Structures are given as C-alpha cells and as structure tokens.
Amino acid sequence: MLFDRVKPLDAILLTAEKKGLHRSLGAFQLTMLGIGGVIGTGIFVLTSEAAQKAGPGMLLSFCVAGFVCAVAALCYAELASMVPVSGSAYTYTYAVVGELLAWMVGWALILEYAVGASAVAVGWSNHAVGLLKGLGVAFPNAISNADALNAKVLLSFGTAPTPDLLTALNTGGWINIPAVVITGVITWLLIIGTTESARVNAILVAIKILALTAFVALTLPVLNSDHFNSLSEPFLPTGTSGVFGAAASIFFAYVGFDAVSTAAEETKNPQRNVPIGLIASLSICTVFYLLVASGAIGAIGAQPLLGANGLSLAPGSAEMAGRCVSVVAKGAIEPLVCSKEALVHVLDVIGHPGVGRLVGLAAVIALPSVVLIMMFGQTRVFFTMARDGLLPDRLASVHSRYRTPHVVTLVTGLGAAVAAAFLPVGKLADYSNSGTLFAFMMVAISVMVLRKTDPDRKRPFRTPAVWLIGALTIVGCFYLYISLPLTAILVLPGWGILGLIIYFFYSRAHSHVGRGIV
Ligand SMILES: NC(=[NH2+])NCCC[C@H](N)C(=O)O
Numbered sequence: 268m269l270f271d272r273v274k275p276l277d278a279i280l281l282t283a284e285k286k287g288l289h290r291s292l293g294a295f296q297l298t299m300l301g302i303g304g305v306i307g308t309g310i311f312v313l314t315s316e317a318a319q320k321a322g323p324g325m326l327l328s329f330c331v332a333g334f335v336c337a338v339a340a341l342c343y344a345e346l347a348s349m350v351p352v353s354g355s356a357y358t359y360t361y362a363v364v365g366e367l368l369a370w371m372v373g374w375a376l377i378l379e380y381a382v383g384a385s386a387v388a389v390g391w392s393n394h395a396v397g398l399l400k401g402l403g404v405a406f407p408n409a410i411s412n413a414d415a416l417n418a419k420v421l422l423s424f425g426t427a428p429t430p431d432l433l434t435a436l437n438t439g440g441w442i443n444i445p446a447v448v449i450t451g452v453i454t455w456l457l458i459i460g461t462t463e464s465a466r467v468n469a470i471l472v473a474i475k476i477l478a479l480t481a482f483v484a485l486t487l488p489v490l491n492s493d494h495f496n497s498l499s500e501p502f503l504p505t506g507t508s509g510v511f512g513a514a515a516s517i518f519f520a521y522v523g524f525d526a527v528s529t530a531a532e533e534t535k536n537p538q539r540n541v542p543i544g545l546i547a548s549l550s551i552c553t554v555f556y557l558l559v560a561s562g563a564i565g566a567i568g569a570q571p572l573l574g575a576n577g578l579s580l581a582p583g584s585a586e587m588a589g590r591c592v593s594v595v596a597k598g599a600i601e602p603l604v605c606s607k608e609a610l611v612h613v614l615d616v617i618g619h620p621g622v623g624r625l626v627g628l629a630a631v632i633a634l635p636s637v638v639l640i641m642m643f644g645q646t647r648v649f650f651t652m653a654r655d656g657l658l659p660d661r662l663a664s665v666h667s668r669y670r671t672p673h674v675v676t677l678v679t680g681l682g683a684a685v686a687a688a689f690l691p692v693g694k695l696a697d698y699s700n701s702g703t704l705f706a707f708m709m710v711a712i713s714v715m716v717l718r719k720t721d722p723d724r725k726r727p728f729r730t731p732a733v734w735l736i737g738a739l740t741i742v743g744c745f746y747l748y749i750s751l752p753l754t755a756i757l758v759l760p761g762w763g764i765l766g767l768i769i770y771f772f773y774s775r776a777h778s779h780v781g782r783g784i785v
Pocket residue numbers: 304305306307308309310379380383387519520521522523525637641699703
C-alpha cells in the first residue's frame with residue numbers, strides 16, 4: 268500500500284515533549300515573528316510586477332492573494348494548535364495523510380524556501396545597488412543582474428531578435444553579484460549558529476512598518492484618481508486573467524506567516540497564541556499592502572507595457588528589460604512597472620528622494636532577515652525529514668564546534684546563490700509560490716481528513732466552517748497555481764518527479780516509520 272504509512276500524532280507530540288524547548292514566546296512576539304517573515308521583497312519589489320500583469324487592477328490581485336492566504340492560515344492554525352511542534356506542513360501531513368504525501372510536501376517546502384530565499388536576495392540586491400547609486404557610487408550594471416544572459420539564452424534557442432531583446436543583450440548584465448554575496452553571508456551566519464533573537468526581529472519589523480507608513484503618508488495626499496480608471500488608464504488593462512496572474516505572483520508578498528507555526532514548540536500556551544499570531548500578522552500585513560498598492564497606483568499610475576501583439580510583456584523577461592531601457596532612453600519617466608525597487612522609485616518621482624533613500628535603506632537592513640528566516644526554515648524541514656530517516660543522516664550531520672547542520676546549510680546556500688545569480692526576482696518568486704501553494708493545499712486536505720478520522724482529539728483552535736474554508740483554500744490555491752506563468756507551473760511537477768525518484772530509491776526503504784522505529 269502506498270498511503271498506509273502514517274506517523275501517529277501521539278508519537279509526534281511525544282518527541283516534542285521530550286525535547287522540551289523553553290516556552291517563552293507570547294502572542295505579541297509571535298505576531299511580530301509573523302510580520303518579520305512576511306514583509307519583504309514582495310511588497311518592496313514585486314509591486315511593479317503585479318502592476319505589469321494587472322495594471323491598477325492589481326488592487327484586486329492583492330485582495331485575492333490575501334484572501335487565499337487568510338483561508339489557508341485558518342487551516343494552518345487548527346493544525347498548528349493541535350500539533351504544536353516544529354516542521355510545519357511536513358509534520359502535519361505525515362500524521363494525517365501519510366509518508367508519501369508528507370514527503371512530497373517536505374520536498375515542495377525545500378523548493379519554496381530555497382528559491383524563495385533567492386528571490387528575496389535579488390530584491391535586496393536591487394535595493395543595495397539603488398542605494399549605492401543614490402550615494403553616487405555606480406555599481407557596474409554588468410554584474411548586478413542577468414538580463415543580458417537571459418536574452419542571450421533566448422536568442423541562442425532561436426527566439427526572434429526583437430529590438431527589445433537586442434537592447435537587453437546590449438545593456439543588461441550577466442550575473443547578480445550582490446545577490447550572491449548576501450546569500451553567502453547569510454549561509455555563513457547560519458553555519459556559525461546565528462539565529463535571530465525576538466528582539467532583533469522586533470526592531471526590524473518596526474523599521475519595515477515605519478518605511479511602509481512613510482510611503483503611505485506621502486503618497487495618499489497626492490493620489491490622482493485618473494490613475495485608477497480613466498480613458499487613457501483603464502482599471503483592468505489586461506482583464507480578469509491579468510488580475511489572477513498578478514495575484515498568483517503577489518501571493519509571494521503574503522507568505523511567511525508560517526514562521527509562526529514553526530515556533531510553536533517555543534510558545535507559551537500555543538493553543539491560544541499560535542492562531543492569534545498567524546491571523547494577526549496576516550491581517551496587519553494585508554491592511555498595509557492595500558494602502559501601499561493604492562498609494563503607488565494613485566501617485567504615478569500603474570499601466571503595463573504592451574508587446575507587439577497587444578498583450579502585456581512578461582515581467583522579468585529580457586524583452587521587458589529591453590523595453591524599459593528604451594522607454595527611459597526616450598526621455599520618459601521610468602514607469603512603475605519597470606522599477607526594480609518599486610516603492611523607492613515612486614517616492615523619487617513624487618519629489619521625496621530623501622525619504623525614498625531611507626525606505627531603500629530600510630529594505631537593505633531588513634530583507635536579509637527574511638532570507639535568514641527562510642533558509643533557517645529550510646534546514647529545519649530538511650533536518651526533520653532526515654530525523655525521520657527519509658534523507659541520509661549524514662546530510663543532517665551537526666558541526667562539531669558550531670552545533671549547526673552545516674552540510675544542509677551549505678548545500679542550501681549554494682543552490683540559492685546559483686538561482687539568485689542568474690534568474691530575475693519575479694521568476695524566482697513564481698517558482699517558490701508553486702511549492703507554497705502545493706503545501707497549503709495539502710494542509711487544507713489534512714485538516715479536513717483529520718476531522719473525519721480523529722474527530723475527538725482536542726482542537727484548541729477550530730477552523731470555523733471547516734468544510735467551506737478548507738474547500739476555498741484548495742480551490743483558491745489551485746486556481747492561483749494554474750494562473751502562474753507556464754514555466755512556474757512546470758517547475759512543481761518537474762521537481763516532484765525528482766522527489767519521487769529519491770523517495771522510491773532511498774527514502775521508502777530507510778524510513779523510520781517504515782522500519783517500525785517510531
Ligand atoms: N515561506 C516563504 N515562502 N516565505 C517567503 C516570504 C517572502 C516574503 N513574504 C517577502 O515578500 O519577501
């Protein structure tokens with residue numbers, strides 16, 4: 268039987284009890300932890316990608332993505348309150364739908380975290396380069412993005428040499444060095460055992476909130492309603508499919524609240540505080556995002572750039588990069604959709620370059636912690652999978668002096684650095700989202716299955732209207748998944764097939780549950 272290997276919930280709870288981490292976090296710290304993991308490259312950078320896909324209609328995309336995350340968070344909260352142990356979605360599914368699907372979830376989480384870390388690293392790179400430029404230091408373009416490389420690859424595969432593509436080839440860069448450097452530094456910090464204290468996290472959250480508040484305060488007064496909907500600037504320039512496409516990408520901006528559930532083992536009264544932390548952090552971020560998106564649209568407009576066929580150019584593509592260069596070369600103000608640091612750019616255009624620089628500085632200071640949280644989460648998932656025998660013990664070996672899983676960390680860091688070096692931020696975020704959407708779907712399925720198979724177990728937090736909320740999570744995640752660009756849709760099954768091969772050739776035979784050692 269394929270689906271029969273389940274790790275009993277009680278065994279999971281027992282392991283956690285034995286390990287006995289100190290329970291010190293309360294609802295407030297958890298909420299801060301959630302916000303710390305959520306606000307990042309998504310809102311600071313991908314806002315321009317959302318505009319390119321949906322125009323001003325990206326406001327709806329922010330609502331759709333926020334809604335899908337909210338229903339998913341309600342499902343997450345029930346499992347996190349029942350099984351307050353680390354390992355998150357992987358651990359929950361192991362207990363409910365069995366080893367094979369749990370393996371697939373863990374495997375998807377590895378994709379999500381590693382590629383997500385690269386996406387945030389590229390977002391950081393954009394801001395670091397922009398900040399240096401503001402200070403009069405021109406960081407060489409050739410080594411701060413990979414637009415020329417991407418154009419070259421397309422051309423050598425026979426794509427027609429459009430003017431935009433040729434511009435990208437001639438003006439773009441070949442490798443994103445700042446993104447590689449920050450990934451390397453974070454990897455090193457994790458290897459020597461750096462974890463972020465709750466206090467450092469709280470300071471960084473305050474910095475991010477301050478930056479977003481300043482942005483909203485300066486943009487809302489100059490709001491021009493023509494930018495939202497007028498003859499020359501339609502609200503839905505790309506129709507509803509554009510809205511959902513943008514929602515699938517901007518989904519990235521909302522995820523990260525799962526950091527709360529990974530801290531469940533260290534939480535006081537987790538049954539009460541974990542759901543509060545999940546839902547509060549997500550609500551606060553949603554309010555800020557809607558305000559920030561409205562401010563950006565209302566201040567400078569958000570119309571997409573269209574290709575020769577009348578469709579909007581794919582954000583992050585080499586064509587798009589080339590088009591942006593030529594638009595600016597013709598003397599126009601850089602449109603929102605071209606900006607690599609959306610919020611800083613808006614402030615520049617409306618005459619607040621000084622505050623813009625501070626917002627850029629806030630991103631440069633705070634984004635590395637999002638990378639750290641994600642790479643840390645990745646090693647935790649990997650570690651738990653190895654502890655269950657599904658991955659080789661040796662990979663999860665602990666450094667003798669630093670007492671950290673240095674091998675996994677190094678492998679993760681290398682993978683993330685390579686991805687960050689050569690891929691644009693939007694594509695990385697989309698790939699990461701495909702993994703997250705799969706994991707969220709499995710969490711919703713697990714909650715519903717568990718209500719049937721184990722109805723009497725204590726549920727300190729119960730997902731309200733679980734059959735409706737669970738179904739909405741599944742449908743919502745699936746719809747966002749199929750709204751992703753084709754390459755991102757294909758990444759998940761590709762990665763999944765690799766995972767299945769490893770499972771059937773290694774993990775199945777080595778699994779502790781399979782060998783009866785639980
Ligand atoms: N678990 C994750 N996929 N985390 C990604 C967090 C990304 C974060 N929301 C950002 O916009 O930078």
